[in-house]
Structures are given as structure tokens and as C-alpha cells.
Amino acid sequence: MSTPSEYYRSLPPVSKTYGVACLTATAAFYLQVYDPWTSIALDYGHVFKRLQVWRLITNFFFLGTFSFRFALRLIIIAKYGVSLEKGTFDKRTADYLWMLIFGALSLLVMAVVPAFSTPFMGPSLVFMLVYIWGREYPNARINVYGVVTLKGFYLPWAMLALDLIFGAPLMPDILGMVAGHLYYFLTVLHPLAGGKYIFKTPLWVHKFVAYWEGTQINAPVQRDPYAGVAFRGRSYRLNGNQTRTPEQAQTRRETETETQQPNSPEGEIAFRGRSYCLGDAH
Structure with missing residues (x-):
């Protein structure tokens, strides 16, 4: 059984970052650090008239106060x-991030209609x-609250029905x-x-992920040996782009042949290592 720190390190980057941001936003509200309804809630009047553009992003990080529904969303x-x-998005972090960005943009567009607008679009x-x-795992078996088992395809509908039974708002x-x-x-x-x-997925999303996490397998960007991990390896950068003409390759083979000892068995190369040479001197 893994420890909490091991479990945290095993989480993929985007889900981990978003989950931690949501937990931090609710914890800060619980400690009375700020009031989300007056500082980060989605309000197009404040966005356009007072240029509080951060509300377009920050409203997605507040999933409600500490409660059962907040825990369920985490x-x-x-x-x-x-x-x-x-x-589904294994080694496609940029595509997963773009899915969330597209979902957020779609929700912001829908929130322009007053009937669909909510202060916090994170639950949606x-x-x-x-x-x-x-939709990706329609045949997976899911146990809902230990009461009923159903296929993954029906999971969102079952959760919608439970919210209706519990009296929670259905619009989010x-x-x-x-x-x-729409995304699917x-x-x-x-x-x-x-x-x-x-x-x-836009190129700027791939570049952003490549800068922080390294180049993905489907990224249309150049591999940067210094992206994501410091000192990924100088040898890759120096040798990865080396090309030799046939004349250079032939010259190198002739040089290696001349450095071989004439009487050594199997054409061993002299001075294979300093430790070998020093050992013979003793």
C-alpha cells in the first residue's frame, strides 16, 4: 500500500495541479483569507467594466465549501x-490540457446567457x-454508493438523477x-x-507542456533537452545532430586502424583506459 506522498507523486500533472488548486481555493476560503463571491466569481460586469479578467479563470477553481459534494468532486x-x-490521454498531456481549456471556454460562452450563468463553473x-x-469507457462496471452497479456509459446520468433526488441544482x-x-x-x-x-491541439499548448513536462510523443515541437528536467543530458544534444559524410567515416575508420597494436590479439586498441596502462606499470 502506497503512502500519501507516493500516491501524490504518482498523479499525472494536469489532474494533480487542478485538484490541488481547487483544494487550496476552498481551504483559503475556510480560513477566511478571501471571499470568493466578491473576488474570483464569474461576473461579466466586473470582467468588462472593471477589467477583472482573472475571474474568467479563477471561477473554475472553487468547487464549493467543505462538504460531501466538495469531497465528491475532488x-x-x-x-x-x-x-x-x-x-486515453497517456503521453498526450497537451491534448488533455486542451480538453479542459476547451471545456472551460465552452462553459464561459454558455454563461453569457443569463439563464445558464453561475458564479462558479468548476462543478460543470x-x-x-x-x-x-x-463515453471513453462505456462498458466499465461502476458501483454507485455501494447500492447499484452499472456501466460507465450511464454514470453521468446516474449522478444527474442522484442530484435530482438530493435536491442539488442540476444546471451545473x-x-x-x-x-x-461537444468536445466528444x-x-x-x-x-x-x-x-x-x-x-x-494548438501549438502554444504543446509548447507550454513541452516547457514544463518535456516533449510528448505527438507534439509538433522540437525536443528541448532542458525542458521539464534540468540537465537532461548534454550527450544527447551534442551527439543527436551529428552527421558524417562518407569521407569522414572512412577517415575515422583508418585512424582507428592505425591506433591498434600490431601484435595484440583480436586487434585490441592500445590505451583502452588509463587505469589499464597504469596497472601495467606496477
């Missing part, structure tokens, strides 16, 4: 978000993860499902139906 990030990032973004996970869940279906349609359903795949 569990969704830790389970279904991590499952997507490690499974989290429910988007549930919807996409259910519905908006999350709409954003998730553009990336999966439309191309499968013969449509052209035009929904590509």
Missing part, C-alpha cells in the same frame, strides 16, 4: 480525471470529466454534459462519421 478529479489522463468542468470518461451538471458532448463530438463522433478532423 474524488471525481482523482479517479476519473486521472483515469483519463493516464489512459468536473462533471464534463465524468461525461467524457463515460447539464452544462458539463453539454460541454463534454468534435474529436470522436464527427471524424468517425467521415468528417474532417479539424479539432487539433
Whole structure:
């Protein structure tokens, strides 16, 4: 059984960062460091009239006060978000990050309509993860609260029904499902139906991920040996781009032949190492 620190280190970067940011935002509110409704809540009046543009981002980090529903949303990030990032988006961190960014932009557009606007769109973004996970793993067996077992495809609908029974607002869940279906349609359903795949992760997202985490397998950016990990290796940078002409290769083989000892068995190279030479002197 892994320790909490080992579990934390095993989490993929995007889900870990988002989960920690949401936990920090709620903890700071609990400690009365700030008032989220007056400082980070989504309010287009403050965004355009007072230029408080940070509200377009910060509202996604507040998942509510400490409660059962807050814990459930963190569990969704830790389970279904991590499952997507490690499974469907394995070694495609930039694509996973772009999925969240697209979901956030879609929710911001929908929030322009007063009937769909909520101060904090984080719960909708989290429910988007549930919807996409259910579409990616439709046959997975899920146990809901230890009461009923169903397939993954029906998970978002079951959670929507439970919110209805518990009297929770349904609008955040519905908006999350709409954003998730829009993303899934553009990336999966439309191309499968013969449509052209035009929904590509922007280059700036790939560059951002390459800077912090290293180049991904599908990244259209140059590999940077210093990205993500300091001193990844100078030998890769020096030798990775070396090219030799046939004349240079032939000259190198002739030089190596001349340095061989004429009487050594199997053409061993003299001075294979300083320690070998010094050892003979003794």
C-alpha cells in the first residue's frame, strides 16, 4: 500500500495541479483569507467594466465549501480525471490540457446567457470529466454508493438523477454534459462519421507542456533537452545532430586502424583506459 506522498507523486500533472488548486481555493476560503463571491466569481460586469479578467479563470477553481459534494468532486478529479489522463490521454498531456481549456471556454460562452450563468463553473468542468470518461469507457462496471452497479456509459446520468433526488441544482451538471458532448463530438463522433478532423491541439499548448513536462510523443515541437528536467543530458544534444559524410567515416575508420597494436590479439586498441596502462606499470 502506497503512502500519501507516493500516491501524490504518482498523479499525472494536469489532474494533480487542478485538484490541488481547487483544494487550496476552498481551504483559503475556510480560513477566511478571501471571499470568493466578491473576488474570483464569474461576473461579466466586473470582467468588462472593471477589467477583472482573472475571474474568467479563477471561477473554475472553487468547487464549493467543505462538504460531501466538495469531497465528491475532488474524488471525481482523482479517479476519473486521472483515469483519463493516464489512459486515453497517456503521453498526450497537451491534448488533455486542451480538453479542459476547451471545456472551460465552452462553459464561459454558455454563461453569457443569463439563464445558464453561475458564479462558479468548476462543478460543470468536473462533471464534463465524468461525461467524457463515460463515453471513453462505456462498458466499465461502476458501483454507485455501494447500492447499484452499472456501466460507465450511464454514470453521468446516474449522478444527474442522484442530484435530482438530493435536491442539488442540476444546471451545473447539464452544462458539463453539454460541454463534454461537444468536445466528444468534435474529436470522436464527427471524424468517425467521415468528417474532417479539424479539432487539433494548438501549438502554444504543446509548447507550454513541452516547457514544463518535456516533449510528448505527438507534439509538433522540437525536443528541448532542458525542458521539464534540468540537465537532461548534454550527450544527447551534442551527439543527436551529428552527421558524417562518407569521407569522414572512412577517415575515422583508418585512424582507428592505425591506433591498434600490431601484435595484440583480436586487434585490441592500445590505451583502452588509463587505469589499464597504469596497472601495467606496477
